[in-house]
Amino acid sequence: MLVCYSKIMNYKKIKNWQKLPELKKLKDLSSPPKELFFLGKWDPKIFKSSVAVVGSRKMTDYGRRVIEKIIPKLVFEKKTIVSGFMTGVDQAAHLNCVESGGKTIAVLGWGINYKLERADLKLAERIIESGGLIISEWENQKPTLWTFPYRNRIVAALSSEVIIIEAAIKSGSLITARFAEKLKRKVWAVPGPITSRTSMGTNSLIANQKAQMWIDIPPQPEITISGDPLLTLIQNEPLTTNEISRNLKLSVSQVGAQLSLLTLQGILIEREGKYYLNDAG
Amino acid sequence: MLVKICSIANIGLETVLVDVEVDVAASGFPGFTIVGLASQAVEEARERVKTAIVNSDFEFPNKKITVNLAPADLPKDGSAYDLPIAVGILIASNQIPPLSDLENSFFYGELSLDGTLRATRGILLLGLFAQKKANTSIFVPFPSAREASVISEIKVYAIKSLNQLADHLSGIKIINPLKHIEIEEEIEETEVEFDLMEVAGQEQAKRALIIAAAGGHNLLMYGPPGTGKTMLARAMPGILPPLTPNEALEVTRVYSISGLLSSGQSLLKRRPFRSPHHGVSAAGLIGGGSNPLPGEVSLAHLGVLFLDEMPEFPRGVLESLRQPMEDGVIEIVRAAGHVKYPASFTLIAAINPCPCGYLGHPKRECKCNERQIAKYRHRISGPILDRIDLFVSVSAIDVEKLSLNTPMEVGRISSKKAKELVLKARGIQAKRFSDLKIYTNSQMRNKEVKNFCLLTSEAENILKLAAEKYDFSARSYYRLIKTARTIADLESSEKIIPAHMAEALQYKQTI
Numbered sequence: 001m002l003v004c005y006s007k008i009m010n011y012k013k014i015k016n017w018q019k020l021p022e023l024k025k026l027k028d029l030s031s032p033p034k035e036l037f038f039l040g041k042w043d044p045k046i047f048k049s050s051v052a053v054v055g056s057r058k059m060t061d062y063g064r065r066v067i068e069k070i071i072p073k074l075v076f077e078k079k080t081i082v083s084g085f086m087t088g089v090d091q092a093a094h095l096n097c098v099e100s101g102g103k104t105i106a107v108l109g110w111g112i113n114y115k116l117e118r119a120d121l122k123l124a125e126r127i128i129e130s131g132g133l134i135i136s137e138w139e140n141q142k143p144t145l146w147t148f149p150y151r152n153r154i155v156a157a158l159s160s161e162v163i164i165i166e167a168a169i170k171s172g173s174l175i176t177a178r179f180a181e182k183l184k185r186k187v188w189a190v191p192g193p194i195t196s197r198t199s200m201g202t203n204s205l206i207a208n209q210k211a212q213m214w215i216d217i218p219p220q221p222e223i224t225i226s227g228d229p230l231l232t233l234i235q236n237e238p239l240t241t242n243e244i245s246r247n248l249k250l251s252v253s254q255v256g257a258q259l260s261l262l263t264l265q266g267i268l269i270e271r272e273g274k275y276y277l278n279d280a281g
Numbered sequence: 282m283l284v285k286i287c288s289i290a291n292i293g294l295e296t297v298l299v300d301v302e303v304d305v306a307a308s309g310f311p312g313f314t315i316v317g318l319a320s321q322a323v324e325e326a327r328e329r330v331k332t333a334i335v336n337s338d339f340e341f342p343n344k345k346i347t348v349n350l351a352p353a354d355l356p357k358d359g360s361a362y363d364l365p366i367a368v369g370i371l372i373a374s375n376q377i378p379p380l381s382d383l384e385n386s387f388f389y390g391e392l393s394l395d396g397t398l399r400a401t402r403g404i405l406l407l408g409l410f411a412q413k414k415a416n417t418s419i420f421v422p423f424p425s426a427r428e429a430s431v432i433s434e435i436k437v438y439a440i441k442s443l444n445q446l447a448d449h450l451s452g453i454k455i456i457n458p459l460k461h462i463e464i465e466e467e468i469e470e471t472e473v474e475f476d477l478m479e480v481a482g483q484e485q486a487k488r489a490l491i492i493a494a495a496g497g498h499n500l501l502m503y504g505p506p507g508t509g510k511t512m513l514a515r516a517m518p519g520i521l522p523p524l525t526p527n528e529a530l531e532v533t534r535v536y537s538i539s540g541l542l543s544s545g546q547s548l549l550k551r552r553p554f555r556s557p558h559h560g561v562s563a564a565g566l567i568g569g570g571s572n573p574l575p576g577e578v579s580l581a582h583l584g585v586l587f588l589d590e591m592p593e594f595p596r597g598v599l600e601s602l603r604q605p606m607e608d609g610v611i612e613i614v615r616a617a618g619h620v621k622y623p624a625s626f627t628l629i630a631a632i633n634p635c636p637c638g639y640l641g642h643p644k645r646e647c648k649c650n651e652r653q654i655a656k657y658r659h660r661i662s663g664p665i666l667d668r669i670d671l672f673v674s675v676s677a678i679d680v681e682k683l684s685l686n687t688p689m690e691v692g693r694i695s696s697k698k699a700k701e702l703v704l705k706a707r708g709i710q711a712k713r714f715s716d717l718k719i720y721t722n723s724q725m726r727n728k729e730v731k732n733f734c735l736l737t738s739e740a741e742n743i744l745k746l747a748a749e750k751y752d753f754s755a756r757s758y759y760r761l762i763k764t765a766r767t768i769a770d771l772e773s774s775e776k777i778i779p780a781h782m783a784e785a786l787q788y789k790q791t792i
């Protein structure tokens with residue numbers, strides 16, 4: 001791993017980024033970065049069509065499910081995922097993109113030479129190995145309160161669309177949304193439950209017409225639910241084993257056995273004790 | 282005159298004979314010396330014995346008194362040599378007549394200054410030791426004497442005071458030995474502290490509890506606070522089978538040596554349920570001290586060790602559980618020596634899903650970030666998790682569902698009913714392992730798993746599929762088969778059919 005790190009973790013400076021055609025979008029900014037540094041293999045094609053996916057650091061399970069739904073689709077459409085490399089939605093978006101075989105750009109909220117923590121380092125390596133980029137406008141800047149919202153302008157500028165997944169009312173993602181609006185990028189927000197604090201920001205963006213509501217009109221489900229009452233039940237709402245047993249009036253051991261089998265067959269997914277239909281199925 | 286009194290020393294649960302030799306010399310400078318690697322507590326016996334003899338209206342001989350505790354190279358601790366020393370002095374100074382069968386009589390107990398005898402630890406072990414010799418009598422303090430009354434073929438004399446003993450030995454007023462008690466009579470049905478009926482919902486957790494009780498599997502419950510994890514754990518003793526006579530004796534030995542039996546108690550009547558707080562030290566959990574005493578794992582022997590809020594336990598303390606969880610015994614090594622205590626327990630652990638406790642809660646929001654959650658879960662190491670057979674989620678339930686009159690559960694089960702299921706499954710296991718030294722499915726080694734766990738080919742297919750999908754380690758592979766075996770036993774099925782294997786998969790390791 002370490003050998004690998006030293007080989008690919010040598011950052012480089014982009015000379016005269018203003019002259020590169022692929023970075024033209026950055027010039028839309030009123031305060032474009034002075035310099036740009038990057039890690040990874042520079043490939044102009046990566047900037048061709050990119051979407052920013054940003055959101056809360058405190059991602060809930062709902063946020064994770066949204067990411068797992070949206071990102072593979074975007075990757076399939078050959079979009080590059082741009083995000084801010086923070087814990088929560090950002091990193092989950094990077095990771096899911098890498099896992100789905102896509103390319104992703106991480107814009108750091110600190111200097112490129114700043115030492116990463118172990119878990120972050122692993123993700124950074126995966127991003128680079130998969131042909132993605134890690135960029136920053138600073139060389140040795142430490143992460144502080146102002147650096148994070150400041151780099152959001154680059155995230156917004158690099159992409160043609162911005163999707164916000166889960167943001168609290170005072171979230172950095174809303175700053176990204178404001179930049180995106182100024183830059184005339186298309187802003188999407190994923191609606192969430194009105195009881196969840198981490199969805200208040202996104203919901204208010206939609207309510208104030210600052211963002212378009214991202215909803216996914218599902219194609220007719222491909223799995224034929226062959227009258228199995230268990231699947232019909234889960235189709236409406238993810239449930240725990242206990243709830244399913246109560247609804248179907250079957251013992252937990254029977255229901256449990258059925259659920260295990262359906263999960264093994266890939267028809268269901270289990271997460272944090274709840275069962276979902278596997279849409280990717 | 283020289284007198285030799287028989288007594289014992291307990292090193293861990295091992296008992297050795299100690300001769301208390303008392304010499305009251307005809308000539309020499311008056312004094313009172315104890316030799317034979319006596320600890321401070323034994324040294325202080327001089328003051329207790331002297332005062333007790335005087336306060337019992339005897340004369341303390343104004344001569345040179347030497348007490349030797351033989352074998353002289355074995356360190357001796359505790360206050361239990363008060364009685365043999367006092368009796369020795371009284372006989373050697375001709376104040377009471379020598380017993381005819383002195384070599385078959387054991388004396389053991391602590392004296393108080395007024396000559397009465399106080400409760401003393403380890404009386405049961407003395408009884409078991411005395412049983413090995415024919416026609417023995419033991420003279421022990423009244424408050425602890427009942428411990429030995431369950432042992433056959435020995436005479437147990439419960440002594441209240443030095444005077445009473447002197448009267449008995451001189452034949453003035455004979456004490457009758459304690460009546461022998463059959464162990465079976467003493468064992469009680471466990472009172473149910475919490476009935477499974479009292480816990481609303483959580484059907485799957487209840488099922489896991491029954492499987493754990495039936496097969497002796499370790500169980501981990503995870504879920505937000507206030508969902509019934511602790512209540513479920515406390516319901517566990519109520520569904521475990523009662524102790525067998527041999528088991529009762531085995532556990533009581535540990536309690537006897539720890540001095541945890543109350544005055545007048547004969548045996549531990551119920552399976553132990555220990556729930557140490559997470560502030561416990563490693564020595565407190567596994568045992569320790571310079572003369573090592575049993576810790577919580579040994580006190581939970583043949584019962585339940587419940588660790589609430591498991592990640593809050595210091596990591597080093599948790600890691601010390603590895604050996605007892607694997608071997609069922611704990612070996613404690615100290616400078617003073619090396620002792621072995623039994624520690625075959627069922628572990629029930631309860632953990633929150635994250636530090637704040639509300640991850641995955643339907644209404645409340647979790648305040649932890651991913652890193653905190655990962656850190657919290659990493660506090661329990663892989664090897665410990667690897668030794669836990671069942672993992673079950675205890676999720677939050679809506680308050681309205683708690684209301685007692687909504688019929689919500691399918692086949693809501695009472696502790697009584699659950700116990701019947703468990704007893705049946707244990708019966709099958711007892712038959713299966715009759716030639717082996719194990720009692721439950723969880724104790725099976727890989728060899729036994731291969732011999733006793735007959736999988737149908739469909740069940741095997743499921744297992745293979747699962748192993749591929751979830752990337753099982755060899756240990757978790759066998760663990761699943763063992764769990765499936767218990768589920769099959771609960772249904773009195775000889776073979777493990779797909780339904781059993783699939784249900785076992787519900788309890789696979791998830792954290």
